[in-house]
Amino acid sequence: xxxxxxxxxxxxxxxxxxxxxxxxxxxxxxxxxxxxxxxxxxxxxxxxxxxxxxxxxxxxxxxxxxxxxxxxxxxxxxxxxxxxxxxxxxxxxxxxxxxxxxxxxxxxxxx
Numbered sequence: 583x584x585x586x587x588x589x590x591x592x593x594x595x596x597x598x599x600x601x602x603x604x605x606x607x608x609x610x611x612x613x614x615x616x617x618x619x620x621x622x623x624x625x626x627x628x629x630x631x632x633x634x635x636x637x638x639x640x641x642x643x644x645x646x647x648x649x650x651x652x653x654x655x656x657x658x659x660x661x662x663x664x665x666x667x668x669x670x671x672x673x674x675x676x677x678x679x680x681x682x683x684x685x686x687x688x689x690x691x692x693x
Contacts, residue, residue: 584684585640585649585672591624592637600634602627602680632657636671640681646672 591603604625608616616623629637635656639649646669654664661667675681 583646583686584642584644585646585675585681586642586684587637587640588680588682590680594634594638598634599631600629600637602629602637604678604680632661632667633671636668637675640672640675642684645686 592600593603594600604627606616606623606625608623613623615621632653636649636653639652644652649672650665650668653661653668657664672681672683676683
């Protein structure tokens with residue numbers, strides 16, 4: 583499986599951390615109130631060091647096993663057990679609609 587970031591706005595900060603910008607799911611009424619009040623229509627979600635690295639690795643070029651190995655190499659004891667923690671983080675990104683998983687035989691779709 584190859585994790586691939588969905589098309590969402592994000593930026594890499596100087597500190598090697600990533601911030602993801604997620605559009606709020608507002609009803610028409612909530613959108614009008616937000617417009618009137620000048621409230622933001624996006625949520626700024628800063629990621630910690632490990633999830634920032636994971637986000638950068640999920641570009642469709644590496645499969646889950648390769649990403650786990652790279653995360654383990656980069657963070658060693660801080661991420662142990664790497665397989666469980668990386669898999670859980672990828673699942674969280676998928677559940678939030680920020681990442682999708684492509685099977686090995688469909689990998690060309692991401693290129």
